[in-house]
Amino acid sequence: MPGECGRHHFSPLPPGLTDDVRRGRSIAIRPPVGPIHTPPHRVLLTGGTGFLGAYLLHEFLTRTDAKIYCLVRASSHAEAFDRIVAALRRYKLWDPGHASRILPLAGDVSEPGFGLLAREYRALCRSDVIVHNAAKVNHVEPYSRLRAANVEGTRHVLELAAGGSIPLHFVSTLSVATASTRPATGLILESTRPGPTEIHGNGYVLSKWAGEELVARAGERGLPVAIHRPDRVCGGTTTGAVSTDDAFWTLIRAAVTLGAVALESAEFSLTPADYVASAIVHLATHGATGHTYHLTNHSTAPLTLVWERLRANGFRLATAPLADLAARLTTGAATDHTLARAAAIPVQGSTADIRFDDTNTTHALTDTPIRCAPITPALIDRHIEYLTEIGFLPSPVAAAGMSA
Ligand SMILES: NC(=O)c1ccc[n+]([C@@H]2O[C@H](COP(=O)([O-])OP(=O)(O)OC[C@H]3O[C@@H](n4cnc5c(N)ncnc54)[C@H](OP(=O)(O)O)[C@@H]3O)[C@@H](O)[C@H]2O)c1
Structure with a gap:
């Protein structure tokens, strides 16, 4: 990712x-x-x-x-x-x-x-x-x-x-x-x-x-x-209002369009x-x-949380090996510009083994109520709702038709 x-x-x-x-x-x-x-x-x-x-x-x-x-x-x-x-x-x-x-x-x-x-x-x-x-x-x-x-x-x-x-x-x-x-x-x-x-x-x-x-x-x-x-950076905690230029959500949209997600999971972080x-x-x-x-966000979450929330919001998603999905993405990119955008995203390695020090930030914010909210099912739901509302994600019904 x-x-x-x-x-x-x-x-x-x-x-x-x-x-x-x-x-x-x-x-x-x-x-x-x-x-x-x-x-x-x-x-x-x-x-x-x-x-x-x-x-x-x-x-x-x-x-x-x-x-x-x-x-x-x-x-x-x-x-x-x-x-x-x-x-x-x-x-x-x-x-x-x-x-x-x-x-x-x-x-x-x-x-x-x-x-x-x-x-x-x-x-x-x-x-x-x-x-x-x-x-x-x-x-x-x-x-x-x-x-x-x-x-x-x-x-x-x-x-x-x-x-x-x-x-x-x-x-x-x-x-x-x-x-x-x-x-x-x-x-x-x-x-x-x-x-x-x-x-x-x-x-x-x-x-x-x-x-x-x-x-x-x-x-x-x-x-x-x-x-x-x-x-x-992801959307605000109360609205999920996020940029549609972001690689993370572009790949999520590709999964919805293909109607399938990878069997393999990985941890992700959003701030x-x-x-x-x-x-x-x-x-x-x-x-x-x-x-x-x-x-940064001290909390991470598995990608399976996003798949779970998409399903809970009505999207039908099968599972497939990552290699199969990559092949379907490449094929689909020839005719679907949203998939083409996802296919153009450079593949980068995992950062799961890295931790980020944020001592200066936490120290400077100690006496304030400013804290980074953890990644929760509700936060993912707000993003799905916002992205569906603005038409970046298809409605679950339309998505079912696209991947049929
Ligand atoms: N989004 C993230 O996840 C993330 C993470 C880490 C750091 N950042 C940093 O956060 C900052 C904002 O990123 P973003 O995600 O909000 O990107 P963005 O939505 O693409 O916004 C970029 C902004 O910069 C403006 N801009 C670009 N070139 C300009 C120019 N020549 N003169 C004046 N304004 C110009 C754009 O104006 P136009 O509307 O005219 O294009 C737009 O307002 C960037 O410095 C980025 O490196 C973002």
């Missing part, structure tokens, strides 16, 4: 990767004078039209009184606003009462100055904290196609942070921590920081590693920064988006910098 924290395909380091990281040296850093301003009055959030970004924005809107600049790709600020609202609606997070605190800006992180007018950029310089969450999340495209958004984008955000002495919270991925040689203990520490000769992974992982390095090196030069590494977002927002609004934070 591919995963954010999965083992990734090996490939030689792409040309220019280390130069991309070194380019961060040219950024002049002005360490902030005095304490970090908490709680923040103005926040800059990138990636607010995406899955995790919508949850982050919702957290800022519900847990703080801050105004949130949302830098969003759009042809106008009005369109940017519409795209943000559409994302909040998609994940069942929209509350019209919050509209006036959303400050939309049509911009692109891959462009210098985000392509904004000088006065718009100057407004962003007055942000009290930045959460840089935008990224091109794609496990198939090569580094060369991801570097503009994920590496240059992060460098442009750093330029803003450095110029305005603004604390920067960078949303990375747990995949960076697993993309180097694993310790014999199987425990991946939050302090794990693969060097340029140790890092391996697909283009996406390499681009997130480069982003982390830019941020970490700016931190070493005096900018207050924090790096957040979520594991695979609810509301936990990830509330943890990041808490850390960002309480001046937590100078650390890396792992955002």
Whole structure:
């Protein structure tokens, strides 16, 4: 099962990767004078039209009184606003009462100055904290196609942070921590920081590693920064509202379409988006910098739990050996685009033997009610209901017809 924290395909380091990281040296850093301003009055959030970004924005809107600049790709600020609202609606997070605190800006992180007018950029310089969450999340495209958004984008955000002495919270991925040689203990520490000769992974992982390095090196030069590494994120605990771009749910849909699941089971882990977002927002609004934070679920579950919940929700699923299912998937992919999407997901090894240290996170959240919910039958049910409601999963009746 591919995963954010999965083992990734090996490939030689792409040309220019280390130069991309070194380019961060040219950024002049002005360490902030005095304490970090908490709680923040103005926040800059990138990636607010995406899955995790919508949850982050919702957290800022519900847990703080801050105004949130949302830098969003759009042809106008009005369109940017519409795209943000559409994302909040998609994940069942929209509350019209919050509209006036959303400050939309049509911009692109891959462009210098985000392509904004000088006065718009100057407004962003007055942000009290930045959460840089935008990224091109794609496990198939090569580094060369991801570097503009994920590496240059992060460098442009750093330029803003450095110029305005603004604390920067960078949303990375747990995949960076697993993309180097694993310790014999199987425990991946939050302090794990693969060097340029140790890092391996697909283009996406390499681009997130480069982003982390830019941020970490700016931190070493005096900018207050924090790096957040979520594991695979699932929907909110009360709604199951999850991204349909996710490999895990795409493979579940393929199983439903084929009407069969593997005899073999494996453990999986999912980390609810509301936990990830509330943890990041808490850390960002309480001046937590100078650390890396792992955002993971301590609980895992067997895939058989998902099959059991699908059956309980009316889906008919036979069992078959994994090799047979893989062959049926390949055949079906020729005529069914949903199966083609599943078939294109890179095969990655199990991470069952790995444990993730999250001491920094648990320590920082000790005095808060923010805790990661375990994976329960009810959590899986909410995802099945949400994915059926939005038409990503067929209804059980339609699914029976597809696999007949
Ligand atoms: N989902 C997970 O399981 C997971 C796990 C670990 C880490 N993460 C990290 O979490 C962050 C969000 O991921 P996600 O799953 O929410 O992905 P997503 O739904 O694809 O959202 C990505 C966001 O980034 C924006 N973006 C991409 N390129 C941009 C650019 N050039 N300029 C401005 N905005 C740009 C997208 O805007 P458009 O709407 O315009 O495309 C979108 O708002 C990423 O940094 C990812 O690495 C995610």
